[in-house]
Amino acid sequence: MNREEARLELDATTLRPQDASPEARAMAESDPELGAWLTKRTAFDEQVADVFAASIPAGLRESILQNARKPAKRSMRWILPTLSAAAAAMVLSWTMLWPVNSEMPAWQAESLAAVTKVEYGMMKVDHASHDLEALKKQLIAHHSPAPGRLPGTVGLMPVLACKRIKVDGRPASIICFEIQPGKEAHLVVVDNSGLSGAPPQLKPQFTNSKNWSMASWSDGGQTFLLATTANEAELKKLFGLA
Structure with missing residues (x-):
């Protein structure tokens, strides 16, 4: 595994570092430049995740799961897509509005x-x-x-x-x-x-x-x-x- 391969793997797992391979994690620990990049990238992704989490209505996940466990009704085919679309719209809107980027100090x-x-x-x-x-x-x-x-x-x-x-x-x-x-x-x-x-x-x-x-x-x-x-x-x- 070279540095670029490790960077791509680490970039995809900043919020779930345990999913990165031991080889990629070891390279981040031994390569100061890669390690500094990972620290900065992780902090940025965590900030974005915090905003997304704050923008989703409380209880949305529980509501979706509760409705999914109920016996199927004709109206259910509309409820879940509507809730999912609402959550997706919030995430999309924040993606468009969120001005922070990883190039900033x-x-x-x-x-x-x-x-x-x-x-x-x-x-x-x-x-x-x-x-x-x-x-x-x-x-x-x-x-x-x-x-x-x-x-x-x-x-x-x-x-x-x-x-x-x-x-x-x-x-x-x-x-x-x-x-x-x-x-x-x-x-x-x-x-x-x-x-x-x-x-x-x-x-x-x-x-x-x-x-x-x-x-x-x-x-x-x-x-x-x-x-x-x-x-x-x-x-x-x-x-x-x-």
């Missing part, structure tokens, strides 16, 4: 995953307020980072809420702003001490993934990700670049 992938959950109501905010300073105090009181300074007009957007999260195993924060009517922009703040893949100081990097536009930068000991489903031009205006 781990900190950015984790940040964007949390932002996506907040955006689509799958994760509740901790505090709602139109006062940025009040939200900062809430975050600091709960030992989560609050932004020291923000570039351009980022901090002048109407503020909505905040959420405490973890990124790279360390406390991080999300502050939700309104970038334009009906569109939010979510600012992730994380301590960048030893943070792998942190963006450069005071120079925003702009990227896109699915329907998300993002800017990332560092300022002193903090790293930021500002993500929105508004178009990139609106995002760049905040930095005086459009």
